[in-house]
Amino acid sequence: MKLQIIFPKWPADSLWGQIYFRFPYLVLTSLAALTPDEWDVSILDENVEPIDFTHPPDLAAISLMTPLAKRGYEIADNFRKQGVPVVLGGIHPTTMQEEAGVHADAVVLGEAEKTWSQVLSDFKKGTLRSFYQPSGFCRLEGLRVPRRDLLRRKSYFFVNTLQTTRGCPFDCEFCSVTSFYGWTYRTRPVHEVIDEIGQMEKGFLFFVDDNIAGTHAYAKVLFEALIPLKVKWFSQSSLSIAKDKELLKLAQKSGCKGLFIGFESLSQDSLKAMGKSINRVAEYREAVAAIHDHNIGIQGSFIFGTDYDDATVFSDVLRFIEKIRLEAVLFSILTPFPGTRIREVLARENRIIHNNWERYDMNHVVFQPKKITPVQLQEGFNWAYDRLYGYRSIFKRLFPFGRNSLFFGIQNHGFRQAWKKTVIRNDALD
Ligand code: B12
Known part of the structure; x- marks a missing residue:
């Protein structure tokens, strides 16, 4: 089973689309680290490489902050048109649940640590729910070490x-x-x-x-x-x-x-x-x-x-x-x-x-x-x-x-x- 975790790109002519000293968003490597070994997981930061929609994963997970919601929804809609299920998460979907739900098969609210393995196992069983809400905040003891090995190292100023x-x-x-x-x-x-x-x-x-x-x-x-x-x-x-x-x-x-x-x-x-x-x-x-x-x-x-x-x-x-x-x-x-x-x-x-x-x-x-x-x-x-x-x-x-x-x-x-x-x-x- 292939899982791709995606961070959408900034518009090319926006301030953040132009900054050349890039460093990776921690959510990508953190979510990959939470993913059970049975998954073939990859991460894609659209700010440093394009999405190849001709080779879709079995499941796409997209992280959204508010200014990137529009692009994130476009990516999600594109995958779903091809029959690829999409999970949305991050600060924007958490605060705009209904809106995000229109573009996703599942929306993960809040932190991923308590819910992510459940989402993936439900997906495999075909019982994915529309929303996943963790009970409270996670403990920071024993956090998984982010999968920095999955990063395209040469694309970043530092990682x-x-x-x-x-x-x-x-x-x-x-x-x-x-x-x-x-x-x-x-x-x-x-x-x-x-x-x-x-x-x-x-x-x-x-x-x-x-x-x-x-x-x-x-x-x-x-x-x-x-x-x-x-x-x-x-x-x-x-x-x-x-x-x-x-x-x-x-x-x-x-x-x-x-x-x-x-x-x-x-x-x-x-x-x-x-x-x-x-x-x-x-x-x-x-x-x-x-x-x-x-x-x-x-x-x-x-x-x-x-x-x-x-x-x-x-x-x-x-x-x-x-x-x-x-x-x-x-x-x-x-x-x-x-x-x-x-x-x-x-x-x-x-x-x-x-x-x-x-x-x-x-x-x-x-x-x-x-x-x-x-x-x-x-x-x-x-x-x-x-x-x-x-x-x-x-x-x-x-x-x-x-x-x-x-x-x-x-x-x-x-x-x-x-x-x-x-x-x-x-x-x-x-
Ligand atoms: C680091 C940071 C930056 C860095 C980012 C650079 C980088 N490459 O990392 C810098 C300083 C450059 C920056 C700039 C800006 N930032 Co900033 N930043 C942050 C900060 C402090 C931490 C983000 C982070 O990495 N967290 C660690 C990861 C592990 O946590 P996470 O992303 O929240 O992910 C967890 C959950 O949300 C969830 N999750 C997230 N996505 C997904 C997806 C799926 C599928 C699932 C299941 C779960 C999931 O699971 C994760 C693990 O629990 C946040 C505040 C915050 N606490 O979130 C603000 C924050 C994200 N930034 C914000 C803003 C507004 C900006 C700017 C627009 C500010 C500006 N004036 O220009 C710019 C945009 C620049 C950019 N390129 O991103 C806002 C976003 C608000 C919103 N509603 O979108 C935040 C929330 C801060 C705030 N004060 O409100 N930022």
Whole structure:
């Protein structure tokens, strides 16, 4: 029995379709690892190789995040037309069950660990159910080691994506994580993480955790255990890490080269409305300096379009990040993803313009902002990215070179190239 696990491609002219430093989505290798040995399993990341519909598997499993739902459904419909059953899973099908059900023989809700072998055995018996809902969240003890051997190695910049925790202790209104993982923050046994790293190729690690410093006590044990491995790593964290000098020191010693941190806004009112009051704007400079002092670079995340944002927000944010010298930045337009609290609010106020999921990539305006027009928001976002990835800003933020310049140099170059080729198709605003 052949099983193919698929991650759909980004539109070629989208920002994410253009990024050249690719690394694999952990779900592909994780789901393959959960698949019993009797299956002939393969994984296909459509961002690095095309699907060969002329040689279909016996069963196709597709992982969907919201902006890739349209492409995922096309793939699913195509397979099903040929009589190949399809299972859909991931964050989008979990929050849009009925919609996903139209394109699938089965929809797996939530995490796969508790249900996947049941799905496969039901399939073999011909008793596949329409929906599979796990009872609660899985334990992170004894997670299977992802099947990295199945990856097309040459297609990726690096392949070492792994996870140490799931969930986030916070519940920001724009974020899908807490609605998906519940109000839980689960950690893997540190020795299992270390064993897994021992089985991986040498080189850079990306911990795809939502918040690697969600509990400082766990993070300290983890970082301490990483020190002898002499690895270099990158992950996501909340800004709270900056307040704990001991944790920062351990992060530095364990090889942390950069952290993706959600600043989100320079307006304390916006942060309050987002449910992210743990961020104190007044403390940003000091926090950034503390992280930089430990030779850790920062990729900051900022969201445009809250009810407090007016037309000045774009230049204010840009000026600020150049001043505090964030090595890299991800700008996002506020996006009402299914399952989030911001979607409920905007839907209640009748402010969602459309549900064309392909445009839910945080680069397109899909809702009516309060203080500016959708066109102003889109144009302000485009302007901010043009400036951010112009050489002037890159130079201002990275010079004098030192703090992990190579890593962030590649990151800035990659985003600059990708942004130049990105086409924003905001048909909703025409
Ligand atoms: C790592 C990560 C990234 C990396 C991705 C790169 C990479 N190659 O891995 C980076 C930092 C580049 C990134 C960027 C973006 N990301 Co991101 N990212 C994540 C993060 C933190 C972890 C994803 C992950 O690998 N998890 C580990 C795997 C094992 O878990 P999983 O995918 O959820 O799969 C499990 C279950 O969902 C289920 N499952 C999933 N698929 C399937 C399929 C089947 C058939 C079955 C049975 C089960 C199943 O089983 C798995 C095991 O339990 C998630 C948050 C999260 N916790 O999911 C956000 C998340 C996926 N990202 C999100 C977004 C919006 C983006 C961006 C659009 C943001 C932006 N401003 O541009 C970009 C898109 C870029 C891209 N190329 O993907 C959103 C998606 C929301 C949505 N509704 O779609 C999330 C959920 C974060 C959030 N705050 O809401 N991201």
